[in-house]
Amino acid sequence: MIxxxxxxxxxxxxxEFGHFLMAKLVGVKVEVFSIGFGKKxxxxxxxxxxWCISAVPLGGYVQMKGQDDSDPFAKSDDPDSYTAKSPWQxxxxxxxxxxxxxxxxxxxxxxxxxxxxxxLAPVVGKTIPDTPAAKILKSGDKIIAINGHKVKSWxxxxxxxxxxxxxxxxxxxxxxxxxxxxxxxxTKEKNIFNETIxxxxxxxxxxxxxxxxxxxxxxxxxxAWDEFIKATTLIVKxxxxxxxxxxxxNTLSGPIGIVDVTAKVASAxxxxxxxxxxxxxxxxxxLNLLPIPALDGGxxxxxxxxxxxxxxVNEEIMYRLTIAGWIILxxxxxxxxxxxxxxxxxx
Numbered sequence: 001m002i003x004x005x006x007x008x009x010x011x012x013x014x015x016e017f018g019h020f021l022m023a024k025l026v027g028v029k030v031e032v033f034s035i036g037f038g039k040k041x042x043x044x045x046x047x048x049x050x051w052c053i054s055a056v057p058l059g060g061y062v063q064m065k066g067q068d069d070s071d072p073f074a075k076s077d078d079p080d081s082y083t084a085k086s087p088w089q090x091x092x093x094x095x096x097x098x099x100x101x102x103x104x105x106x107x108x109x110x111x112x113x114x115x116x117x118x119x120l121a122p123v124v125g126k127t128i129p130d131t132p133a134a135k136i137l138k139s140g141d142k143i144i145a146i147n148g149h150k151v152k153s154w155x156x157x158x159x160x161x162x163x164x165x166x167x168x169x170x171x172x173x174x175x176x177x178x179x180x181x182x183x184x185x186x187t188k189e190k191n192i193f194n195e196t197i198x199x200x201x202x203x204x205x206x207x208x209x210x211x212x213x214x215x216x217x218x219x220x221x222x223x224a225w226d227e228f229i230k231a232t233t234l235i236v237k238x239x240x241x242x243x244x245x246x247x248x249x250n251t252l253s254g255p256i257g258i259v260d261v262t263a264k265v266a267s268a269x270x271x272x273x274x275x276x277x278x279x280x281x282x283x284x285x286x287l288n289l290l291p292i293p294a295l296d297g298g299x300x301x302x303x304x305x306x307x308x309x310x311x312x313v314n315e316e317i318m319y320r321l322t323i324a325g326w327i328i329l330x331x332x333x334x335x336x337x338x339x340x341x342x343x344x345x346x347x
Contacts, residue, residue: 003262003263003266003273004258004259004260004262004263004266005057005259007262007273007277007280008057008255008258008259008262008280009035009036009057009060010277011101011104011277011280011281011284012035012036012059012060012284013035013060014100014101014104014281015060015097015098015100015101015284015285015288016033016034016035016060016061016062016097017033017100018096018097018098018099018100018101018103019062019093019094019096019097020033020049020062020096021096021100022092022093022095022096023062023064023082023093023096025092026085026089026092026093027079027080027085028064028065028066028080028081028082028085028093029048029064029065029080029081030048030049030062030063030064030065031048031049031050031063031064031065032049032050032052032061032062032063033049033050033051033052033062033063034051034052034053034054034060034061034062034063035052035053035054035057035060036053036054036055036056036057036059036060037054037055037056037059037060037061038054038055038056039054039055040052040053040054040055041053041054041055064081064082064093065078065080065081065082066078066081066082066083066084067082067083086307087303087304087306087307088303088307090299090303091300091303091304091307094296094299094300094303095296095300097285097288097296098284098285098286098288098289098296099285101281101282101284101285101288102228102232102281102282102285104278104281105228105231105278105279105281105282105285106224106225106228107224108274108275108277108278108281109223109224109225109227109228109278110220110221110224111274112224112271112274112275113214113215113219113220113223113224114214114215114220115214115271116212116213116214117212117213117214117271118210118211118212118213118271119152119153119154119155119210119211119212119213120153120154120155120206120207120208120209120210120211121142121153121154121206121207121209121210121211122142122143122144122151122152122153122154122156122157122206123140123141123142123143123206123207123209124137124138124139124140124141124142124143124204124205124206124207125139125204125205125206125207125208126139126204126205127139127203127204127205128201128203128204128205130203131185131201131202131203131204132182132183132184132185132202132203133182133202133203133204134203136180136182137169137171137180137202137204138173139207140173140174140207141171141172141173142171142172142173143157143169143170143171144170144171144172144177145169145170146160146161146164146167146168146169146170147160147163147164147167147168148168152213153211153213154206157204161184161200161201161202162199162200164184165183165184166181166182166183166184167181167182167183167184167202168180168181169181169182182202184200184201184202185200185201185202185203186198186199186200186201187199187200187201192234193237193238193241193246193247194247195246227278228278228282231278231279231282232282232286234279235279235282235283235286235287236286239286239287239290249335249339250339251339252332252335252336252339253336253339253340254333254335254336254337254338254339254340255333255336255337255340256337256340256341256344257336257339257340257343257344258280260340260344261276262276262280292325292328292329293318293321293322293324293325294322294325294326294328294329295325295329298321298322298325302318
């Protein structure tokens with residue numbers, strides 16, 4: 001539980017620190033930097049900023065000069081205030097939070113690439129009957145290359161097989177290197193969104209042997225980037241399918257579920273915990289870019305309108321949209337908490 005709260009607090013801190021740095025970059029005074037909402041439990045003034053820890057650890061914020069939570073339409077014409085800056089400068093500040101979440105995820109993946117990632121060895125445990133590999137590959141075969149591409153782990157096999165209509169395998173069998181060729185079979189299966197998709201298989205099951213894969217610097221950059229893109233794509237597709245109704249609201253998780261899962265993963269070791277932390281960081285970045293007025297994405301949308309049309313959004317419209325945004329977020333939070341409790345209580 002403690003580890004989960006520490007990770008969530010760290011992700012929030014990194015997000016808000018992105019806003020903080022971008023604000024300082026364009027010359028905006030940051031009056032308060034708070035981890036958490038509500039009553040301030042501890043504050044220390046460093047420079048011109050009051051750094052605080054607040055009672056409710058489910059968020060955080062930076063309060064810049066010219067901002068007033070009790071009056072969202074309050075403005076300041078002082079040159080070091082948020083409202084005195086151009087729409088593009090404000091957009092840069094708003095992008096700082098999600099941008100730093102994406103940066104953090106990439107850096108975590110990069111660290112893991114150098115540290116070593118536990119993966120399934122590319123060793124055949126057994127073949128599946130009536131598949132291309134059934135009469136060609138044998139238990140114990142180690143696949144070291146596919147179509148000239150080096151294979152380090154079982155994941156590489158799955159990824160490379162999807163790219164070709166015919167695969168040339170370089171394997172080690174009984175200490176000897178052998179070259180084999182086969183054509184993948186196309187099958188239908190369910191993805192994580194319960195959609196039926198077509199997928200190429202050769203018909204092999206891993207031996208279950210675990211190895212630690214480390215990468216050279218160029219390989220590490222590529223692996224970290226690929227993992228970041230994979231995580232981002234997963235989150236974006238999930239949001240898209242939630243909006244279109246392809247997946248139900250019962251799949252939503254709230255803060256209780258996130259803490260519960262994080263605590264369980266923490267017991268599995270540092271590598272799974274870091275992988276989850278990176279995924280949560282990407283999730284925080286993507287969700288904050290949604291064009292909902294209460295989020296960074298909504299404020300970016302207002303500032304884009306001002307930058308393009310050279311006038312501010314009508315205050316009444318902005319107010320109504322902001323209220324609607326908070327209602328949407330509040331409703332999703334309630335649904336997520338309900339789902340979390342239902343899963344936990346229901347086992």
